[in-house]
Amino acid sequence: MPAESRGDRRRRCGVARAENACPLPVDMADGEEEQEVADDDGRHRRFRALFQQQHRQLRAFLGSALADWNLADDLLQEVAVVLWQRFDEIDDERSFGAFAHGIAVNMLRREFGGRHRRMRLLSPEAVERVAAGFAPDRDGTDEDDGDERLQALRRCLDQLTARTRRLLDLRYREGIGLEAVAERVDGNAAAVKKALTRARSQLHGCIERRLAREQLP
Amino acid sequence: MSDALDRLIDDYLDGSATAEQVADLDRRLRADDATLRRFTQLARNHDALRELVRDDRLATPTAITGPRRPRRRLRTPHRRRHLAVLAAVAAVLVLGLSWWRFAPDGRGSWRLAVVASEGDTVIERDGHGLDATAGFALHSGDRIMLGEDGSCRLRDADGSELLLQASTRLLLLDRPGKHAHLETGEVHATIAEQQPGDELSLATADALVEVLGTRFVLGHRDSATYLRVEEGRVRYTEVASGTSELIVAGGSAGRARPQQAAPISRPPRIANLIPAPRQPHGDDPAVIWYDDFDRERDGPYFDGEPGSPGMTRSVRQRLGDGGAAAQLHYPSGRHGVGAWRLAFGDCPVGRPVHADEQFTEVYWRIYVMQQDGWSERPGKFTTASGLYDHNWSQAFLLQITSSDDVLVLQPISSVVDGRPRATVYNDFDHFDWSRPARGRQPISASSETGRWICVESHLRLNTPGENDGYAAIWIDGRLDAERGDLDLRGTYEEHGINAIFFEAYRDKQRATTEGHRWLDDFVVSTAPIGPVVAPPEPELIRRADACQAWELQIGDEAGNVRWYSTTLASDTIRVRVDASNGRFDNMGERLAPGSYTCRLRARSAAEAAWSPWSHWHQPFRVEDATSAE
Numbered sequence: 098m099p100a101e102s103r104g105d106r107r108r109r110c111g112v113a114r115a116e117n118a119c120p121l122p123v124d125m126a127d128g129e130e131e132q133e134v135a136d137d138d139g140r141h142r143r144f145r146a147l148f149q150q151q152h153r154q155l156r157a158f159l160g161s162a163l164a165d166w167n168l169a170d171d172l173l174q175e176v177a178v179v180l181w182q183r184f185d186e187i188d189d190e191r192s193f194g195a196f197a198h199g200i201a202v203n204m205l206r207r208e209f210g211g212r213h214r215r216m217r218l219l220s221p222e223a224v225e226r227v228a229a230g231f232a233p234d235r236d237g238t239d240e241d242d243g244d245e246r247l248q249a250l251r252r253c254l255d256q257l258t259a260r261t262r263r264l265l266d267l268r269y270r271e272g273i274g275l276e277a278v279a280e281r282v283d284g285n286a287a288a289v290k291k292a293l294t295r296a297r298s299q300l301h302g303c304i305e306r307r308l309a310r311e312q313l314p
Numbered sequence: 315m316s317d318a319l320d321r322l323i324d325d326y327l328d329g330s331a332t333a334e335q336v337a338d339l340d341r342r343l344r345a346d347d348a349t350l351r352r353f354t355q356l357a358r359n360h361d362a363l364r365e366l367v368r369d370d371r372l373a374t375p376t377a378i379t380g381p382r383r384p385r386r387r388l389r390t391p392h393r394r395r396h397l398a399v400l401a402a403v404a405a406v407l408v409l410g411l412s413w414w415r416f417a418p419d420g421r422g423s424w425r426l427a428v429v430a431s432e433g434d435t436v437i438e439r440d441g442h443g444l445d446a447t448a449g450f451a452l453h454s455g456d457r458i459m460l461g462e463d464g465s466c467r468l469r470d471a472d473g474s475e476l477l478l479q480a481s482t483r484l485l486l487l488d489r490p491g492k493h494a495h496l497e498t499g500e501v502h503a504t505i506a507e508q509q510p511g512d513e514l515s516l517a518t519a520d521a522l523v524e525v526l527g528t529r530f531v532l533g534h535r536d537s538a539t540y541l542r543v544e545e546g547r548v549r550y551t552e553v554a555s556g557t558s559e560l561i562v563a564g565g566s567a568g569r570a571r572p573q574q575a576a577p578i579s580r581p582p583r584i585a586n587l588i589p590a591p592r593q594p595h596g597d598d599p600a601v602i603w604y605d606d607f608d609r610e611r612d613g614p615y616f617d618g619e620p621g622s623p624g625m626t627r628s629v630r631q632r633l634g635d636g637g638a639a640a641q642l643h644y645p646s647g648r649h650g651v652g653a654w655r656l657a658f659g660d661c662p663v664g665r666p667v668h669a670d671e672q673f674t675e676v677y678w679r680i681y682v683m684q685q686d687g688w689s690e691r692p693g694k695f696t697t698a699s700g701l702y703d704h705n706w707s708q709a710f711l712l713q714i715t716s717s718d719d720v721l722v723l724q725p726i727s728s729v730v731d732g733r734p735r736a737t738v739y740n741d742f743d744h745f746d747w748s749r750p751a752r753g754r755q756p757i758s759a760s761s762e763t764g765r766w767i768c769v770e771s772h773l774r775l776n777t778p779g780e781n782d783g784y785a786a787i788w789i790d791g792r793l794d795a796e797r798g799d800l801d802l803r804g805t806y807e808e809h810g811i812n813a814i815f816f817e818a819y820r821d822k823q824r825a826t827t828e829g830h831r832w833l834d835d836f837v838v839s840t841a842p843i844g845p846v847v848a849p850p851e852p853e854l855i856r857r858a859d860a861c862q863a864w865e866l867q868i869g870d871e872a873g874n875v876r877w878y879s880t881t882l883a884s885d886t887i888r889v890r891v892d893a894s895n896g897r898f899d900n901m902g903e904r905l906a907p908g909s910y911t912c913r914l915r916a917r918s919a920a921e922a923a924w925s926p927w928s929h930w931h932q933p934f935r936v937e938d939a940t941s942a943e
Contacts, residue, residue, distance in 0.1 A: 161357035230354040269367040274798035
């Protein structure tokens with residue numbers, strides 16, 4: 098049986114302690130164990146905080162490259178797994194965004210690079226360009242205005258009619274297709290598509306106006 | 315920036331762009347920085363829109379600890395090794411990240427999800443009313459609101475359950491720990507033992523109940539609170555006086571409970587109905603196959619002999635009150651015994667019906683009943699395939715399986731560059747797994763066992779070279795799950811859909827108990843099928859759950875009640891929908907031709923309250939009396 102690494106033991110014991118069931122090595126003093134758990138806890142927190150800063154940017158990139166937002170969610174989870182696995186490789190936390198972005202680009206390339214025609218996706222060259230468009234700066238700063246954008250969108254949604262909000266709910270929250278949405282609202286798929294396109298166009302414009310206003314001195 | 319470019323990008327991001335539009339956008343993205351900037355802006359808007367509108371499915375690291383949808387299988391040469399590494403890392407993560415649940419800032423927070431709901435149940439979130447469907451993940455700040463016919467079961471990640479009764483409003487408070495405010499109504503709580511230091515409380519306007527592992531009923535109606543502890547102990551504090559006391563099992567506090575909620579063991583259901591003697595499928599030119607399993611039929615079923623253990627029929631369980639049903643047996647510790655595999659069209663296996671035709675779109679309907687009280691998930695439910703070789707190699711298939719208590723659609727293709735790549739049956743190494751679609755109705759839940767459920771499935775192959783395929787399932791006439799934009803066959807046209815399987819097959823590791831499933835009234839058609847046809851005065855059979863009395867209503871497609879039963883005694887299991895057992899809304903004497911469905915309620919004793927109305931279920935059609943004879 099391979100020897101358990103210090104990191105593995107730390108992770109295992111960190112969890113198991115929460116469940117009051119960790120068989121601690123006999124040579125590990127209480128103080129050392131507590132210190133390790135504290136270290137582990139801190140590491141989790143740092144990773145979580147860094148990932149949360151980046152996840153919208155990553156998801157927007159993956160979703161736009163795949164034109165399938167559920168698939169993007171799946172792939173983002175895979176990205177998170179790999180990021181966590183390689184978290185120790187990051188010396189400077191300011192580079193976390195660029196590191197995460199690189200992993201997302203690589204995983205996207207590996208999983209879907211050969212299937213873009215069949216899946217009716219952008220070509221690898223165009224995806225590289227899109228990836229560059231979403232790439233955070235190396236110094237850790239980027240243009241992600243996710244919170245402001247959400248805030249603006251929340252207000253913009255209030256301007257929509259109840260029927261349009263219902264259409265958005267069905268399409269994005271319940272994740273059902275245009276035909277099924279049409280069935281639920283007694284309409285036809287073409288009209289639903291048109292209404293959703295109009296709604297998104299209205300929202301895009303509204304978001305931009307609000308974000309631009311906030312940037313005024 | 316032009317509107318035309320915005321529309322092009324928007325269509326692409328919405329997944330509805332044509333191949334020409336994708337090519338156009340691709341060219342512009344490669345050539346033009348302004349297009350690229352616009353693309354990233356609109357992509358962020360799309361992402362934000364989905365984040366705001368949909369339920370809690372953000373792929374933050376904590377989401378890794380939760381249940382995950384079946385994965386798209388990776389197709390790299392090192393897929394297995396890669397998956398193994400991922401699995402190992404994920405296992406570490408599942409353990410490691412679960413630590414966060416107990417970390418000080420997230421200590422013991424609610425991680426509630428809806429297990430099942432009935433009647434009028436709505437989640438209020440950020441001013442929007444959302445349907446409380448099974449699996450819906452709740453947030454702090456959510457208010458769960460039940461109407462007079464509502465009931466809702468919530469389960470926390472720690473296994474605790476909250477059963478909300480009719481006319482209840484419960485607010486999940488937005489502060490550390492597990493805290494909720496019962497604004498009105500009644501909650502039956504079964505609370506798992508909490509971690510030391512965790513806080514769990516339910517408050518009403520005039521009392522606070524603090525909990526460690528226990529079971530209790532808390533109610534707040536007519537401006538007063540009542541509490542009854544059934545197991546363990548809780549601390550009960552009156553807000554006005556500040557007095558606090560420990561209440562142990564068997565104890566109560568507050569005012570007397572106003573009226574005992576009906577201790578009906580589970581929601582009442584119509585288990586069975588008597589179909590008209592003659593169903594329309596025999597004469598319908600769209601029908602490919604119809605089997606009521608009343609007699610052994612050789613021929614189009616392959617890989618089994620009628621009457622053999624793999625194709626056993628039951629005369630004890632069947633839809634209606636005569637004939638037989640197909641039986642699937644799930645012995646403890648084994649995959650299962652029983653398989654009905656139908657060949658049709660251009661199937662290269664067996665003796666297919668309609669062998670001179672090719673089918674690119676089929677509907678298939680089956681009635682299924684899971685053994686009463688046996689709520690284990692039976693794995694595979696049904697599969698529609700395009701077999702292209704004698705060895706059963708599949709070009710494509712739609713698998714419908716049981717996951718948790720619901721059904722999941724899983725489209726799969728082995729076609730690459732216009733050719734099927736599978737070389738054997740279930741050739742996983744050559745399967746391309748599309749995104750699955752998960753159903754909503756918990757048909758394997760205990761509340762749904764012991765009754766016949768109408769399941770209709772639909773598969774339409776894509777136009778060669780397009781991704782316009784479609785798959786869906788309806789349960790009791792309600793759309794349960796669907797997937798569009800499917801590309802199952804690429805440009806492959808040599809074989810269509812040509813086999814439908816029903817197989818008893820489940821994960822042996824989870825096969826802990828023995829049970830059965832029965833199938834009846836199997837129809838395959840090129841057109842929508844719908845439920846069975848019943849006579850104009852149909853007879854319906856209640857599941858034999860204990861009760862003192864019950865009532866039944868028959869509704870039409872628009873949700874209007876067309877027939878109201880009288881109050882029926884407990885020993886009345888079978889009831890005819892006629893003027894002697896109830897009244898029609900139009901003072902008529904029988905149901906008019908049309909589609910109908912049923913709901914019912916029950917009570918345990920004369921003085922007890924009625925249970926909530928069940929959801930509408932057990933649909934049937936009534937045709938013109940002369941055609942149904």
